[in-house]
Amino acid sequence: MIAFDGGPSGALEKKAPSAPPSWQPDMIVFCCSYCAHSAAALAGSRRLPYPAGVRIISTPCTGKVEMEHILEAFEKGVDGVLVVGCLEGGCHFVEGNLRARKRTDRIRAILDEIGLGGERLKMVYLSDAMASLFAECLQEAAQTIRTLGPNPLKTPLRKESEGEP
Amino acid sequence: MARNIRITLEGTDVGAHLDQLIHATASHPRIKVFLKSDLVRISGQPGDFTSVLNVNGSETRVEHGVVILATGGQERSTEQYFHGRHRDVITQSKLESMLSGGPPHPALSGKSDPTIAMIQCVESRDAKNPYCSRVCCSEAVKNALEIKRRLPHSRVLILGRDMRTYGFREIYYQKALEQGVEFIRHPDDALEVVENEGRLEVEVYDVAAGRGRTILPDLLVLSTGIAPAETNSALSGVLRSALTDDGFFQEAHPKLRPVELANEGEFLCGVAHSPRFMDETIIQAHAAAARASAILSKAQLEIVGHMACVNPAECVACATCVRLCPYGAPVINDLRKAEVRGAMCMGCGSCVAACPSRAVVLQQQEREPFSAMLDELLVSGGSR
Amino acid sequence: MIVASPKSITELKTIIAGHKRVLFAGCGTCVTVCLAGGEREVSLSSYAMRMARRLDGNPIEIDQITIERQCENEFLKDLVEPASKVEAIVSFGCGAGVQAIAERFPRKPVYAGLNTQFLGVLEEQATWTEKCLGCGDCMLAQFGGICPVTRCAKRLLNGPCGGSLETRCEVDPDRPCAWQLIYARLKDIDQLERLEEVVPPKDWRPAWYGGARKIIRKEHQV
Numbered sequence: 032m033i034a035f036d037g038g039p040s041g042a043l044e045k046k047a048p049s050a051p052p053s054w055q056p057d058m059i060v061f062c063c064s065y066c067a068h069s070a071a072a073l074a075g076s077r078r079l080p081y082p083a084g085v086r087i088i089s090t091p092c093t094g095k096v097e098m099e100h101i102l103e104a105f106e107k108g109v110d111g112v113l114v115v116g117c118l119e120g121g122c123h124f125v126e127g128n129l130r131a132r133k134r135t136d137r138i139r140a141i142l143d144e145i146g147l148g149g150e151r152l153k154m155v156y157l158s159d160a161m162a163s164l165f166a167e168c169l170q171e172a173a174q175t176i177r178t179l180g181p182n183p184l185k186t187p188l189r190k191e192s193e194g195e196p
Numbered sequence: 197m198a199r200n201i202r203i204t205l206e207g208t209d210v211g212a213h214l215d216q217l218i219h220a221t222a223s224h225p226r227i228k229v230f231l232k233s234d235l236v237r238i239s240g241q242p243g244d245f246t247s248v249l250n251v252n253g254s255e256t257r258v259e260h261g262v263v264i265l266a267t268g269g270q271e272r273s274t275e276q277y278f279h280g281r282h283r284d285v286i287t288q289s290k291l292e293s294m295l296s297g298g299p300p301h302p303a304l305s306g307k308s309d310p311t312i313a314m315i316q317c318v319e320s321r322d323a324k325n326p327y328c329s330r331v332c333c334s335e336a337v338k339n340a341l342e343i344k345r346r347l348p349h350s351r352v353l354i355l356g357r358d359m360r361t362y363g364f365r366e367i368y369y370q371k372a373l374e375q376g377v378e379f380i381r382h383p384d385d386a387l388e389v390v391e392n393e394g395r396l397e398v399e400v401y402d403v404a405a406g407r408g409r410t411i412l413p414d415l416l417v418l419s420t421g422i423a424p425a426e427t428n429s430a431l432s433g434v435l436r437s438a439l440t441d442d443g444f445f446q447e448a449h450p451k452l453r454p455v456e457l458a459n460e461g462e463f464l465c466g467v468a469h470s471p472r473f474m475d476e477t478i479i480q481a482h483a484a485a486a487r488a489s490a491i492l493s494k495a496q497l498e499i500v501g502h503m504a505c506v507n508p509a510e511c512v513a514c515a516t517c518v519r520l521c522p523y524g525a526p527v528i529n530d531l532r533k534a535e536v537r538g539a540m541c542m543g544c545g546s547c548v549a550a551c552p553s554r555a556v557v558l559q560q561q562e563r564e565p566f567s568a569m570l571d572e573l574l575v576s577g578g579s580r
Numbered sequence: 581m582i583v584a585s586p587k588s589i590t591e592l593k594t595i596i597a598g599h600k601r602v603l604f605a606g607c608g609t610c611v612t613v614c615l616a617g618g619e620r621e622v623s624l625s626s627y628a629m630r631m632a633r634r635l636d637g638n639p640i641e642i643d644q645i646t647i648e649r650q651c652e653n654e655f656l657k658d659l660v661e662p663a664s665k666v667e668a669i670v671s672f673g674c675g676a677g678v679q680a681i682a683e684r685f686p687r688k689p690v691y692a693g694l695n696t697q698f699l700g701v702l703e704e705q706a707t708w709t710e711k712c713l714g715c716g717d718c719m720l721a722q723f724g725g726i727c728p729v730t731r732c733a734k735r736l737l738n739g740p741c742g743g744s745l746e747t748r749c750e751v752d753p754d755r756p757c758a759w760q761l762i763y764a765r766l767k768d769i770d771q772l773e774r775l776e777e778v779v780p781p782k783d784w785r786p787a788w789y790g791g792a793r794k795i796i797r798k799e800h801q802v
Contacts, residue, residue, distance in 0.1 A: 057574065059570070065458060066458075069448075069449075069458065086573040086574075088566075088569065088573075090545065091543050091545050091558070092544040092546065094544055094545060094546035094549060095545025095546065095548055095549055095558065095561070097548070097549045097620075099620070099624060100570075102624065102627035102628060103570060103627060104570060106630060107570060107574055109574070120433075121436050123436065123458075123544075124522060124544035126522060127522075127545075127546050130520075130549070134549070141589065141628050144589050144590060145589055145628055145632035145635060146635050147631060147635065158439075159438045159446060159458055160438040160439060160440045160441065160446040161438075161441075163441075183635060510608075510619075512609065512618070514612065514613040516615070519705045520705070551620070552612045552615050552619070552620050552621065553608065553619050554619045554620050
């Protein structure tokens with residue numbers, strides 16, 4: 032857990048000390064329900080390993096991913112975000128993936144500007160048959176995020192036993 | 197490919213069946229056949245597609261409700277084992293056409309007891325083409341039986357890493373053994389073919405014998421497997437349908453949607469999907485036709501409820517959504533606010549992410565559930 | 581419409597450095613349409629600012645509200661309650677909106693979140709160009725509907741300077757020569773003879789030359 036220095040002179044280290052190699056970063060992966068989600072399902076049925084900290088959120092198209100959603104994820108302490116969509120020219124909805132690329136570019140610039148690090152956000156393009164590429168990209172992203180360290184904005188995760196049933 | 201096959205393992209006359217099928221198709225009043233044609237462009241939605249075909253150089257528009265892909269495959273060509281460089285090395289399809297009335301191979305002429313060796317899994321089940329083509333072992337057995345029938349004193353050897361005459365085809369494998377066909381099982385890479393003054397020599401490690409053997413065939417037949425059709429790559433782009441790593445078309449879901457492509461209203465069958473026997477292709481084709489009929493038999497199609505909806509109170513009529521939508525679904529209505537025309541909306545949500553007032557929502561995909569979902573996903577011990 | 585652009589997070593951070601709780605106020609009219617200060621853009625700035633301040637060890641609380649129009653007192657009423665809870669207000673409206681809010685809440689610091697730039701038009705999605713600088717004495721009839729006061733770099737009123745190259749302005753080759761456009765337009769509407777009329781030097785008094793302007797229309801007073 033990262034402690035906040037309370038005093039006015041205290042400043043949070045922008046990069047936490049590097050975590051052990053076995054650390055599984057918390058990653059949110061937005062998958063378009065045509066190509067990306069099918070590739071993810073195929074990776075699952077083929078038992079291709081991908082990092083344990085990955086949580087997949089399905090959207091009809093990566094063009095639907097709103098910029099605030101990505102920022103919200105980082106504000107809530109997520110270590111990395113991936114947006115996975117169709118191959119360029121292969122978007123089921125014509126050009127949603129191209130829009131998503133421009134939006135992720137902007138968020139990456141914002142993440143760099145505020146000091147969180149734009150490398151925590153990646154966009155991946157693949158087709159629904161590319162299960163191994165899906166798994167590889169997630170592994171690579173997790174590795175990048177391991178070198179960057181945990182999100183300094185992380186708060187301890189709520190345990191399932193606490194709170195209302 | 198079907199034209200190269202005269203008779204199936206079970207004895208069906210393929211040539212006659214094919215001729216009858218072609219005749220029935222060409223003369224059917226409700227079937228229009230375009231030969232020497234390519235698909236240039238396709239647009240629209242299930243029940244209402246428009247395609248542009250290049251028919252022998254000129255463009256034709258066709259309106260249709262569904263697409264069924266049955267573009268097949270091809271026998272893989274090879275340069276291994278001196279194929280293409282030595283007269284006496286041929287492929288199984290060449291052997292079959294010889295056996296079905298073509299000119300006999302010079303290597304066999306005049307001989308009553310020639311030696312014919314068949315090598316299985318040529319350029320198959322290796323690093324480049326890891327998949328098994330399913331039909332080659334049965335094809336080899338079929339041709340071996342036919343050779344034995346015509347030349348009872350011939351020596352036929354089938355060299356393979358495995359024999360995959362699966363299911364009831366095992367009966368024909370038994371028959372081949374009874375007829376004296378020799379099956380030599382060898383490990384990977386334990387087979388070599390050399391040329392010695394024009395003479396072919398096959399050196400193979402025989403697992404059953406426990407030692408290496410040298411065979412001097414008069415004719416060497418290669419089972420090279422089935423490769424994806426050359427047009428797959430281009431067609432994949434036009435249809436926006438993915439190919440597998442092996443280059444065949446990827447079905448939407450192997451268990452739940454096995455004869456459909458990912459895009460709604462598009463179906464596939466036969467070797468376009470993967471190597472298979474003709475009876476298996478026909479079964480798959482029936483399945484594809486049945487699934488396609490589900491769309492064609494309806495007078496009206498229901499569309500999924502994922503539609504974008506504008507809240508007019510929040511809308512500032514900036515027309516961002518109007519400009520953005522690839523389907524032209526939003527318009528500025530008489531009340532000077534944006535409105536999404538439901539029938540044209542495909543539910544992609546691009547307008548939702550773009551609206552500067554956040555006035556558009558995608559039904560069943562709203563913002564508040566997203567925040568709640570994010571919170572739940574980040575609970576420790578939850579989804580791990 | 582009025583066209584503006586968002587300020588950078590870095591600049592905004594400097595502007596509100598001393599505060600612990602602020603209100604980000606968006607405007608639902610011009611700045612929403614030009615994608616600078618509407619609900620979505622203000623949200624993006626809120627998220628980014630909160631994260632930036634937490635990373636600095638100096639967290640900030642940000643409330644957010646977008647009202648219909650900031651230049652209208654009737655709508656500013658909606659800000660009263662949110663404003664009471666914060667130390668300062670950042671307005672994401674145009675310069676007029678920022679100042680209207682500042683007047684309405686004289687004891688609260690009010691800052692601008694946008695850079696207001698010009699009166700313009702959307703050429704294609706995400707590209708706006710300046711068309712009018714509000715000189716107060718419109719002579720567009722003389723120029724076929726293309727304003728040389730705004731769009732000629734030298735503000736010439738009687739024909740081109742002669743320095744244009746391949747229809748581009750010699751001062752800024754990214755811009756078309758306004759007089760080239762005027763000539764083509766007057767030709768198309770068959771009014772080329774206007775070019776022979778001499779336009780006298782512009783009287784800039786109706787423009788901002790004399791300071792901030794005021795308009796009263798007596799027949800509409802209550």
